[in-house]
Amino acid sequence: MTELLIVLAKVLLALVWLLCLTLFLTWVERKESAVIQDRIGANRASVFGLRLFGLFQPFADAIKMMFKEDFDPSFTRRFFHALAPFLSFFCVAVTIAAVPFGPAIRLGGRIIELGVADLEAGIPFVLAMLSLGVYGILIAGWASNNRFALLGGMRGAAQLISYEVALGLSLIGLVIAFPSLRMSSVVEFQGGLLFGFLPRWGILLQPLGFFVFFVAALAETKRVPFDLPEGESEIIGFYTEYSGLKWGLFMMTDFLEVIIVSCLAVTLYFGGWQVPWLGPDGFRFPWGGGWDLPRAAVVVLQVLSFNLKVLFFCGLQILLRWTYPRFRYDQLMDLGWKVLVPLGLLNILGTALLMGLR
């Protein structure tokens, strides 16, 4: 019974964390783009005259979206048209289950992992769920019975499947270098030291792999440099026929993907919840000396570091989204198949050679 309650609480907390961060990210996106472009950004939404830099804007947006008409065109395949946004949302949101937020803590005689489900095959699970997200786009495009939507859906399918290959290849190198597919073991492993003084983070073991992973993951989020499925200015994309909260779900899925990609990048390449040189009982610096900390403080620091790293990567992705123009379709395919896939293979080869020679 208590086990069940603990699992339930974890699921709830993870979802709340994810959705709150999503709402916050819509605000960050508005503000960061504004600051990049020498503007101020949305700052008018207020509660009792309290503006707080427009922090209430996400709530205003959510309320607006809820009260908008959910228009249901007469020519759609109704069931699939309604199913697509939920499928899309679910496939992305469920991947948060595999992400470890912090180390295992001991609470009242129990050992509680700070993560919803510490899966044996965490990395393949996340990849599989992200690939399943393609179905949401394809079904949305097909069920809308609209040429532009279908075009967007097809583009989305082609793009996501191509970049899935590069993403998988980049992670194979990582899996060779790391001992496990389990996310928490990967993070534990990154707590060690490289050459005796550097934190053994994935980025230092797999710099090329991280490059391939990050570009492919950016394409997976289908945001601006890779937003061909949407292509706001040419075809409106797979959500042409969506409105109201269903469209809102698609938009939220985009932000969820940004968060998930940040979580993955942090967990696999930037040490997850590890803080450099912070062990279970305080800092142990390689140049000697240290700083003892109580266990609770260490856990708080580690969870905080995970959140900060995730926020940094979300910000980085938003920065990239507001920097680059959209790829042309053939350029996108070239980048995927002629650059990222060979680089991924090269990375596997190099990693395998290094591991074999060692």
Place this chain on the structure above:
Amino acid sequence: MMKTLGYLGAIVQGALITSRHFFVNMGRHTLTFFGLKAHQPGAVTIQYPEVRKPIAPRHRSLHRLVRREDGRPRCVACMLCATVCPSECITVEAAEDPDPEVQRTASRYTIDLARCCFCGFCVEACPEDAIRMDTGLLEAAERSRADLLYEKEDLLR
């Protein structure tokens, strides 16, 4: 592949430009927020209803009918403004003025702001300097089109 990787430098350069804008502007915003004086504002935005951009002296804003020293309108209903108006939005009705020096005055002077294109020809044509476009009022908006017919009383400011 090598060609694509050759663009990598330019791609990084682009990201550096946007991040420079981000950090420089954030620094300026932070300085302004804590009441310190930033070298330049962090944004070029003018927060419109509260802050207004200064209007140039030659700016053509809402019309006004100029008064004589005794308070009566200067207009002598010569119809030059109504004639020159390309949008045909000025209607003037002439009447006799009790003052023998003036003889004619406008009993009605109507500008249909829904049609006015703010070209300023009426101001240039007026021999009496009776109409000017220097009120600085930019928000000539009404709920209905009929309300956009500004009468003499509305224009005498």
